[in-house]
Each structure stands twice: as structure tokens, then as C-alpha cells.
Amino acid sequence: MSGDKTLIFKIILGLVLILFSSRLFYLQVYNSEYRTLSEENIVHLETIYPSRGIIYDRNDSILVENRPSYDFYIIPRKFSLKDTASFLNSFSIKKYQLEELIKKAASYSRYRPSIFYKDMSHKRFAQIQSDLYHFNGIYHVSKPTRYYPFKSLSHALGYVAEVNNNDISSDTTNYYRQRDLIGKSGIEKNFEKDLRGNKGVRLKIYDVRGNESGSFKGGVDDIIVDNGSELKLSIDINLQRYIEKLLEGKTGSVVAIDPSSGELLAIASAPSYDPNVLSGRDYSKNYRNLQLDTLKPIYNRALTATYPPGSMFKLIQALIGLEEDVVSKDDQIYVDLSRIGDLAPAGIYDLNKAIVNSSNNYFHMLFRKLINQKRDNNTFIDSRIGLDRWSEYVKKFGLGSDLDFDISNMSSGFIPSSEYYDRFYGKGRWKFSNIYSLSIGQGELLVTPIQMANFASIIANRGYYYNPNIVTHINGKKISNNQRKYLDIDKTHFDYVVDAMEKVVMNGSARRGFMKELMLCGKTSTVQNPHGYDHSGFIGFAPKNNPKIAIAAYIENAGWGGRAAASISSLASEYYIFGKTKRNWLEDYVLNGDFIDEEN
């Protein structure tokens, strides 16, 4: 053992101590450069907010764009005013309010910036801009705010708002900070990643007076902001606005689809709201008001309201009946009125006539043949087999499914299964007589307006559909077209049903919507509503050959389907195909909105 074994380590320790204390002395005491850098000549890390993606309609009209708004921050230690009155005036606050704000900011920190005033409009900012120079210790950050020039399509577009704690904690990419904006519903939410872009960073130097004096290191360290992607929608904003106009004062929704692609042409829900009220300074107040409204204007009925389909469901029954071969196109039978309430008279019916007159008793009989095909001698088991087979057919029409739509949280509706009735009545304890309401689209069946529009599109195409979609292009790039979905139901069956639908409009329940050049085919529903007046429903497409538009309408508490729903659908189809409407009398009828009191 020679000498102190720890010597080398003690020498190292000593050297490091000298190194650290002299380096600290240099940084903190000797060299005043860093002090001034920190206190006065601040390098600010300024976040550059990407401009959120602009949204266009199918004809390149701008539906959503950005307007700047301004947030103001205060640093209490630096805050001083030459002219208090002009300051108070600029922010339209009272003196005591200012004192409170300063006190609150200072209690957080005298050195750190606190938010002082949020979301000043660009207009107001321009007015006070020249005075800002005199306000020491006040800094502003501009950020883009959503603006909706058409005040239309509110539900589908959705809205953006500041992130809340949930948004931040569920964000695994750690992108969002307090006060960032995020899409909260509709397309704004579902295409958030595309629309938002990525924040940039700019390093700026501020001089002694707090004025910007240039960029740090000539801007080499800045992160370039990545602006959001542009979206192009399949919506025709003119059609959309026309439908919204027709829906004014009513409750309900209309969905129009281009059957050749599944692209949505219009999706309207009424009552609606001006999307601009959910953007900007009064967001929370306005949002609360919309929430409290008993008519629920913020609720997107086109995607989330569920109704029984009513008589339009007879089309599906007819198609299943033909495909299952329980009825053939020439069969004629006598129908009395003994089974179920009916507005159609008794008489000799074939399937075509039953659709045109919407005979409830005919479809009661048809549905019984579908359910009880004598596959088992036990009528309970037979009903069960029949129902399961039937509901598989119904699901082929896209009912009970969210159709993989671009906007999530849409309702799937409800197709009752045998398990459902097992729970309700007990296993083996229900048969046809318990479920006959399904024959005319009532009972437990629930569908959404967009599902019915898709159904209209299936008939228009005579047997196939594309999943409905609303966003067609991202940054000019077409989103890959989705696949044709065939129902495996014979095309001739569809042709037969279409002929009947043409008659429904020509001289049946929807004759109010007839127009020779339009060649509208459709079917009305008068949906029984235990809570008030019946709902008025209609599905249809036009023209009969080479259809351009498939449409579904539900107008709540508006009575007969042949009135409100058929008229609105007919007008909307005319408007879309011809670019204008000639039938002013029908428009007036719809806008007037007295669908109940009139009697025929």
C-alpha cells in the first residue's frame, strides 16, 4: 500500500469543484450578458399556429375558412401605461376590472405571462393596433379562428373549440397545449389530424422596450409551420342551402346522395344554428344556449335521430318477398281489412298495387309468408328461423350499421333479432303474432335518415350501393373510392319495385311531388308517433333512368308523408337536377308549413 489511495479521486473532485464554481461565477456574477438576455432582451419561443385546413364544397365554394383573432398576455412586472383611459377603452373594461386582472396575474407570477384577454376579433384589433405600442408588458398572439361564410351545413362541419383536460390527457402524441383548438364534432373532429396541420416555432428577440427586434440566429432554428390540409366535400352548398331554407321552422332532416358514387350531396338537420356562434369569444355562452334549447339544434338528426321507417319499409319487404319467392310478380290475392289498421281499401291486390296504395294488410300477409315458411312444425321455432333469415336480408340494405361513414358517432339504428325477442318474451314464447308490426316498418325497427337515403340509393342503382361519404379529396388528392356493395337480390325485382315507386309519385300518396320532367320515383311514410303528430317521411330518387339524386326526408310531427317530406324531396331533386325550381306554389306550400290542419 503506497500513500493515499483516494488521492487521485480527491484531485478530480477538487478540479471539478474549481471548474463549477468558476463557471457559475462567470455566468452569474461576472458576465452580465445572460442577465440582460433574460430580463430585457428576451428570446421568445413563439408558437406559430398552423392555419387550419380550408373546406370546399363539390363546386369549390369555400365552406370554412380562417380569420385571425388575438389573445393578449400580461407580464405584471413590465406592465406600465402612459394613458390608462385609452387602455381601458381598447379592451372595453372598467378600471376595477383591470386592477383585478393585474392582481390575479401577479398572484400567479410577476415575471411570467398570464392570459389577459382572449379572442379579440380582427376588426377590433385593427382599431386598437396603433395604441398597442404604448402598453408596456402586454403581448399579443394571433391565432386563426374558424369562419363559415355560408352559415350553413353546421352539423356536418362540426365546430372547433379549446382543448379540455380530457383532450390533453387522451392525446398520446403530446401535441396539444392549453388553449389550443381542436375539432369537437362533425368533420372538424373526424378529420382533425388532416385539418390542424402542425405548429411551428419562431425564435424572436425582443429589445428593451419589449418590441420585436429580429429573429434569433437569423431564423435558422425556427420550425416551419405545417398548415392543415384542404378538404373537398361532396356537398353541393347551393342544394344544401336550398334544403335548409325549405326546412326552416320545421324539425327533421334531409339527406341526398349521388347514387353513382355514394357521395353526399346534402345533409341537413333542422333546427340548425349559425356555426359562427361556436367560433370565437362567446363560444361557451352560445354553446350553453344551444344545449339548453328544447328543440336540440346542436343535435345532428340526419345521423343520430332514429325513427321507425314506416311504409317506406314495405319496399324492402317487397324485395325480400320476391327474392325469397313467397310472392311472384303476377300473383293476385284478395285482401280484406281484418288483420291490421289500414287506409287502403279491401280488394284484389298484386304487389305493385299494394306498394302504390300502401296496403298494410297485404304486407301483413306477405311478412307472415316470409316468417312462417314451415321450416319447422313448431310455430315458435318456425318464427324464429324466419325472423333470423329475414333480419339477415334487412342488414344487407345497410340498416343496423354505421355504413362506415366519414363522421363517426352516428347511430346504427336497430334491427330486432330473435335474441332480442327472447329477452323480451322469453325463449320459444314468441311467434309471428308478436312481431307483425315489423311488416309495415313499425314496431321495434329503428333507422336513421342517412340509412334511408342510402336505401334510396340502393333502389336507384337497382341493387348495389357505395358507402355514403362526404369528404372526397384531401389536399386535392382523391380519397380512394370505396367498393360497390351488391345485395345479391335480383335486378328484375328492383325494376319491378321501381315501377311501383314511379306510380306512387304519379298518382299515389306522393302525387304532390309529381313533375313530368323530373321522373321522381318514391315512397312515402307516415310514421306512427305515440308522442304527438305522426312524422312525415319520404324516400325517392330521380330521374327514373340514370338517377342523379337519391333522397330521404323525415319531418317530425308533420303528419302525412305525402305532404311535407315528399314535397321537400321533390323540390330538392328538381333544384339539384335543373339548377332551379319552377314550382313556386309547392315552395310556398312547404315554406308555409301548415301540414296538419289541411284535410283531404
Add this chain to the structure above:
Amino acid sequence: MRKINISIFSNDFIITLCYIILVFFGFISIYSSQHSEDLPFLSLKNESFKQLIWILICLIIFFIIQILEYRFIFDLAVPLYFLSIVLLVLVLIFGQEVKSSISWFNFFGFKFQPSEFAKFSTALILAKVFDSSNLKVDSLKSLIKVSTLILVPFILILFQGDTGTALVYFSFFLVLLREGLSLKLFFIALSFVFIFMMGIILEKTILYTIFTILFLIIVGLSIKDYKRIINSSIFFVLVILVINGQDFLMNNVLKPHHKKRIESLINPNADPLGAGWNVTQSKIAIGSGSFLGKGYMEGSQTSFNFVPFQSTDFIFSVIGEEFGYFGSMIFIILYFIFLYRVLTLAENQKDKFARVFGYSVFSIIFFHFFINISMTLGLFPVVGIPLPFVSYGGSSLLSFSLLIFIFLKLNSFKPSLLSR
């Protein structure tokens, strides 16, 4: 009859006191860096609250270690070492990627970093190996034997992409310095590391030229000294191998993000908004503290998140800014008293196991302290290793505390050792 000594007062008073003050310093600094309008203290998102929970966990562990038997720690060395190797392998497969390095396990939201734990178990295995075989690092064979124990976890951690933590394993060579490693060999090894690093910045041809000239000068100066010519020839060949090996490693073994990491370690300007930005802001924060500091919770440089990773790797910038030169020096001197005390206590151990372990504790903590403060002061590239006891982070607080607690336990056991 052997007495189980569980009195806290039998522990070294200076180390215990320093430990408590350092942890306290850490907590209040994390609290200050986390202080914000929108974040309540009693929230699992608030790092200062989580740190408090970890401190309490450490307290419990302290008492558990107090009642452990000496033999138990001794016997645990081998299984713990193999356990940590297994964990290091598993984390490569099942680990969670955080900031592009895969070094974390995630158990129900609580994150665990095996590489922190491996430091502790490597220290134990070294102590055990030196103790049981009465080893001395004076031959190449023994050096290779000991180095293997150190380099296996080192390489595994390097594969995780956590270069900073991997570097810490070099601190074990300080222990070898005490246990017989010749100073000359140590510096030769150090110079190879240096050449390796140079190879990343400079062109290979430049390096070849420099070393060929150096070699020729040495040969020219020692014409008659054959031994020196042979030695320097061997050295020259090794240098060439290192330069080429570096190239091979960079291009064939390491992935692009590992490569970038090593490059930015050597040259922080390669990643100006990451590493370079941190250092600039850290220097401004510390510099603005002046002599007396801005006062607790009044540091302005955290606004707009000026210093990133402020609660973890750059925690010293909070101390520098808010307590000034005066407070920083108190903190630094406190740390030196602590390290000095660990060093002298380690040397005083009669038991070789305790001594080697003590030196490991000293080396690990010193290395972290030196690198961390250096990078905060802009003296060393940013490698992202924490300041022991002070930085936010459960795994790191736990592993450093474990090192100290075990060492205190070994130290307090000294009297009864005579009666073994």
C-alpha cells in the same frame, strides 16, 4: 447472538443529512418548475406530487433495508445482476418508446426503467466478484473479466438508444482505478474513446494523416529505443483499428436515430432546436439568476416553456435562476461534501465487498453529477442523464437512493463485522 441493528442513528450522519437536503432541494425545484395556473398540486399529472409519492416510497425502502441482513445483500448480488440483464433484454422487446429510446416498461401507468436498476446490480456484482475472488485488476485477463460485467449492460442500453445512461457505465472504470487498474492504461483507454469521438466529426483521411505524422515523429525521436518503437507501433495499429471500427459501427450496427444521437452528442449544433436550444436557455436561466437569484418561484425563463426538460435533466437551471450564485454554490458545495464523505467512507471499509460497492456508489453519483451540471452549464454536450436525488423521476430517485441506503447499511454493519 448477533444483534440486528435498526437504529437510524448508527448510519452516517453527514451522508444522511446531505441526502435529505438534496432530495428536499429537488422537490422544491420540481414544484417551482411545475407551478402553473392550470395544474393543481394534488394531481397525478403534477410531477411534484408524483415526486413526493416517490420520496415516501424511498423512505419505506430505507427502513426495509435497515432490517435486511448483511449476508442477504451479499447473496443477492448474482441473481440481481442476471435479473437486470434479463430485464434489459426484455425491454428491448416489450418496452415502450419514449423520446425515441426504448428503455421503459409501463405497468399500469407507472413507468419503470430497467437501465436505472442495472446500475445498482452492476455495482453489487462488481463488489461480489472483487470480494470473493480477491481480484486485482493488474493483468489483462482480470481486466477483461471485470470489463465484461460492465460492458454487457452497457451494450444492451446502447441498443435501447439511451446513450446517456449507457455512458454512465464508464464510471465503473473509476472503481477499477482504485482496485489496481494502472493510471496509464486508464488514460490510454480514455484516449481511444476520444479518438473514436473525433472520428465522427473529422474526415478519416485527416485522422490518418495526423496519426501517421505523430507516429513518424515518435519513431524518429526514439531511433535507438526499440521497445518504444514497438509500443508506439502497436498503439498506431490500434488507432487505425478504432477509426475503422467506428466507421463500421456507425454504418452497419447502429440505426439512424442512434447515429444521430451520437452525432449530436459530439456536436450539439447538429440538432440546434433540441440540444443547442436547451443549453442556450439553460445558460440564460442560470445567468439571469445573478448573485442572489430571482427568488423562489419567480424564475421567468420557464414562461413559454423556455427550458425544456426543466424538471428532469435541467433541474439545476431552476436552482441557478431562483437562488443565484449564492444558492447554487451552497448546493454545489453540499454535493461535494456528500461525495467526499462517500469516498472517504468507502476507503475506510475493512470489508472488500463494502469498499468496492462504496467506490461504485461514489463513481456513479459523481459521474452523473459531473455530466449533468456540466451540460446544464454548457460545458458538455447534452446527453440527457439526471441529477441524482434532485431530478424528477421515480426510477432514478429510487435507484440512487437504493445505492446510498445499501452503502449506509454496509457501513453501519462494520462494528459487528469483527464478531463474525
